[in-house]
Amino acid sequence: MRFTKLITKTMRTDPAEAEMPSHRYMLKAGMIYQVASGVYAYLPLAWRSLRKIEAIIREEMDAAGGQEIRMPVLQPIELWQESGRSEAFGDTLFTLQDRRDRTMVMAPTHEEVISYLAKTYIQSYRDLPVIPYQIQTKFRDERRPRGGLIRVREFDMKDAYSLDADEDGLEASYQAMAQAYRNIYKRCGLPALMVEADSGAIGGKDSHEFILPAPTGEDTVMTCTKCNYAANLEKAHGVKPPLPEETPLPLEEVSTPGVKTIAELARFMGIPENKTLKAVFYNADGEVVFVTIRGDLEVNEVKLRNHLKATDLHLATEEEVRRAGLIAGYASAVGLDGIRRVADDSVLLGSNYVVGANKPDTHLRNANYPRDFQVDDLLDIALAQAGQRCPCCEGVLESARGIEVGHIFKLGTFFSDTLGVHYLDREGHQQPVIMGCYGIGIGRLLAAAIEQNHDDKGVLFPTPIAPYHVHIVGLNLSDANVAKAADGIYESLWKEGIECLYDDRLEETAGVKFNDADLLGLPVRLVVSQRTLKTDSVELKRRGEESSVLAPLESVAEKLKDLLSA
RNA sequence: CGGGGCGUAGCGCAGUGGUAGCGCGCAUGGUUUGGGACCAUGAGGUCGUGAGUUAGAGCCUCACCGCCCCGACCA
Numbered sequence A: 001m002r003f004t005k006l007i008t009k010t011m012r013t014d015p016a017e018a019e020m021p022s023h024r025y026m027l028k029a030g031m032i033y034q035v036a037s038g039v040y041a042y043l044p045l046a047w048r049s050l051r052k053i054e055a056i057i058r059e060e061m062d063a064a065g066g067q068e069i070r071m072p073v074l075q076p077i078e079l080w081q082e083s084g085r086s087e088a089f090g091d092t093l094f095t096l097q098d099r100r101d102r103t104m105v106m107a108p109t110h111e112e113v114i115s116y117l118a119k120t121y122i123q124s125y126r127d128l129p130v131i132p133y134q135i136q137t138k139f140r141d142e143r144r145p146r147g148g149l150i151r152v153r154e155f156d157m158k159d160a161y162s163l164d165a166d167e168d169g170l171e172a173s174y175q176a177m178a179q180a181y182r183n184i185y186k187r188c189g190l191p192a193l194m195v196e197a198d199s200g201a202i203g204g205k206d207s208h209e210f211i212l213p214a215p216t217g218e219d220t221v222m223t224c225t226k227c228n229y230a231a232n233l234e235k236a237h238g239v240k241p242p243l244p245e246e247t248p249l250p251l252e253e254v255s256t257p258g259v260k261t262i263a264e265l266a267r268f269m270g271i272p273e274n275k276t277l278k279a280v281f282y283n284a285d286g287e288v289v290f291v292t293i294r295g296d297l298e299v300n301e302v303k304l305r306n307h308l309k310a311t312d313l314h315l316a317t318e319e320e321v322r323r324a325g326l327i328a329g330y331a332s333a334v335g336l337d338g339i340r341r342v343a344d345d346s347v348l349l350g351s352n353y354v355v356g357a358n359k360p361d362t363h364l365r366n367a368n369y370p371r372d373f374q375v376d377d378l379l380d381i382a383l384a385q386a387g388q389r390c391p392c393c394e395g396v397l398e399s400a401r402g403i404e405v406g407h408i409f410k411l412g413t414f415f416s417d418t419l420g421v422h423y424l425d426r427e428g429h430q431q432p433v434i435m436g437c438y439g440i441g442i443g444r445l446l447a448a449a450i451e452q453n454h455d456d457k458g459v460l461f462p463t464p465i466a467p468y469h470v471h472i473v474g475l476n477l478s479d480a481n482v483a484k485a486a487d488g489i490y491e492s493l494w495k496e497g498i499e500c501l502y503d504d505r506l507e508e509t510a511g512v513k514f515n516d517a518d519l520l521g522l523p524v525r526l527v528v529s530q531r532t533l534k535t536d537s538v539e540l541k542r543r544g545e546e547s548s549v550l551a552p553l554e555s556v557a558e559k560l561k562d563l564l565s566a
Numbered sequence B: 001c002g003g004g005g006c007g008u009a010g011c012g013c014a015g016u017g018g019u020a021g022c023g024c025g026c027a028u029g030g031u032u033u034g035g036g037a038c039c040a041u042g043a044g045g046u047c048g049u050g051a052g053u054u055a056g057a058g059c060c061u062c063a064c065c066g067c068c069c070c071g072a073c074c075a
Helices: A021-028 A044-063 A077-083 A085-092 A111-121 A167-187 A262-269 A301-308 A318-323 A345-349 A414-419 A442-452 A480-495 A510-520 A553-565
Strands: A032-036 A039-042 A066-068 A074-076 A094-097 A103-106 A131-139 A154-164 A193-196 A207-213 A219-224 A230-232 A252-255 A277-284 A287-294 A313-315 A340-344 A353-356 A362-367 A377-379 A397-412 A422-424 A430-432 A434-441 A470-474 A500-503 A524-528 A537-542 A549-552
Touching: A021 A032, A021 A442, A039 A044, A044 A066, A044 A131, A044 A154, A044 A167, A044 A442, A074 A077, A077 A085, A077 A103, A077 A111, A077 A414, A111 A154, A111 A414, A111 A434, A131 A167, A154 A167, A154 A442, A167 A193, A167 A207, A167 A397, A167 A434, A193 A219, A207 A219, A207 A442, A262 A362, A277 A301, A277 A318, A277 A353, A287 A318, A287 A345, A301 A313, A301 A340, A340 A345, A345 A377, A397 A414, A397 A442, A414 A434, A434 A442, A470 A480, A470 A510, A480 A500, A480 A524, A480 A553, A500 A510, A524 A553, A537 A553, A549 A553
Parallel strands: A066 A131, A193 A230, A287 A340, A340 A377, A470 A500, A470 A524
Antiparallel strands: A032 A039, A074 A103, A094 A103, A131 A154, A154 A434, A193 A207, A207 A397, A219 A230, A219 A397, A252 A362, A277 A287, A277 A313, A353 A362, A397 A434, A422 A430, A524 A537, A537 A549
């Protein structure tokens, strides 16, 4: 591609609205064009990159036994009502009315259609397993689109669905997909972490996310320094540091006027925060729930919501707390009744805690479980913390930010049960099909790749997903000899199968061209100029490296192939 | 949905009641040419939309729309 023929241009000034690097550089480089909040046009450079990602995904999905299909975006809402997911998705679901005033859904995902498809074609265990997949546009009316292509309302996704006869089959399909995913990220040049993830409202047993580490990521992952334990913070377990055992002392009231927070309490009493119990009040689908946890830990709301099986979980308002008879700042499980009490198992890991007395300006010393208080549920609901011990080995947990670039789920029989997807086993008995689903957001993967690979001048594309391999910069192109040489190199490299973007602009200065080359971030920059031609050579430089080399004209293609495969 | 910010030329912005501007980009001509050159001339604007206040509104008032950021939310 010649720069002068490209329908886009680069910008000189940073777009003011874009804060995340991937967003800023994609706009600045003319890779994407915003049409509405969370809705973008993909322009030639981005599109080439996206097509390369798709090609890698297709190859790996096919190699793993997938079969590409194409399902409709437009779907009758009845499908979603039957599965119950029109409610679960709520206003994230894009809907519209057709001419007969029937409500149609712009599909956010395709389990429903896959299930109906399976009802038609899956009749016997002989028909299983199968893994249909597609690459297609999804629509989700996100509450807050953000960060360019990171979170959008219309996006391309590869979604695959495994249909199996039994749990072992699901396990095999799941592992095959997990391996395909590892291959995909590796081939894209992107080191993604596979981490245990929360499986969300639909449930199911297992779920893993693929996270690309990047400081601007929305997710936090906990990884072990020693073994390969890795989990999303929402799901992660850390070993809670136990406290030395003490002889239980008698419960004792202490006056603590104005002391409300754990920090204040610890300071006031002259004890560490882990010698206190924190009380937190939640509203779970309208019911106020009392939650207690050791003072040095925080509640993991995802774990709590899963345990309570709540659709909506949020901190209770002051009014709700008051109506429930709780005294904020001085609450504890001691003597508490008539309200659901949930405790983190950290209450077991210490003794003689300082807790609220359930009356104003008063705390209790030496509270011990279960001597002094009881709870309805006792389980792990704590947020893992960096520095805690790994649940699997002697290692220590570290935390890092990252972007979710893939998610795989063992769905189990949720859809089969709800929508009636069955097959006959060897004995002629009807069995539910066991499902798994596997998604990769294509555009987000591109954005995440840029989040992870950029500097202050622009993008550093990993070679496998770069729109072109080589950025040819022609300087002094008003000199006919240089122009001829540059054109010649451009033509001959394409013949060698090396994809080139050729900056053939006559009027731009060297500085402008170099800056654009840095912005676009193709793996290798090739400069042709009067200067290089004096020695019948061109200059080659890898993006991100300072040093460049001169390569003789006759061996340019060879030299480039070396550089690109390095 | 709660909080904050912003809508003026393609991009970035100034303009606090009195002729709509600046920088970049764009067009033409010329001089330049290895890290965002220079000179000259020029094109380009329903000032987000609608009502209102005023003799007069880009500017004041109200409503609406859109976009960004934080949070909530996110099979």
